[in-house]
Every structure is written in C-alpha cells, then in structure tokens.
Amino acid sequence: MDKQTDPVCDMQIEVEDAAGQSDYEGRAYYFCSSACKEQFDANPTRFINKSEIQN
Numbered sequence: 163m164d165k166q167t168d169p170v171c172d173m174q175i176e177v178e179d180a181a182g183q184s185d186y187e188g189r190a191y192y193f194c195s196s197a198c199k200e201q202f203d204a205n206p207t208r209f210i211n212k213s214e215i216q217n
C-alpha cells in the first residue's frame with residue numbers, strides 16, 4: 163500500500179516487500195535488496211542528496 167523509493171536504485175517498492183530498511187536522521191529508507199541497503203549504509207548522504215534533487 164505504502165510505496166517508497168529505494169534511494170539507491172530509484173525503484174518504487176512496497177514497504178511490506180522491502181528487503182531492508184535503514185533509519186537515517188529520523189527518516190526511514192527502504193530497499194529492494196540487501197545489496198542496496200549495504201550501499202546506502204556505507205554512504206547515506208550520497209543517496210539522500212540524489213533523491214532530494216529529483217524531488
């Protein structure tokens with residue numbers, strides 16, 4: 163029901179189908195795969211800045 167954008171690969175995913183979740187600065191981010199989550203966790207600001215530009 164609640165769709166979120168995976169900040170790493172920009173895929174639209176259902177929260178309930180997410181393979182992983184990370185909380186960063188009070189926001190929850192959801193990922194299509196554990197590989198995307200690992201990339202985000204290694205360098206969160208890189209992906210957050212990217213998604214803010216697109217919004």
Ligand SMILES: [Zn+2]
Nearest residue numbers: 168171194198
């Ligand atoms: Zn992904």
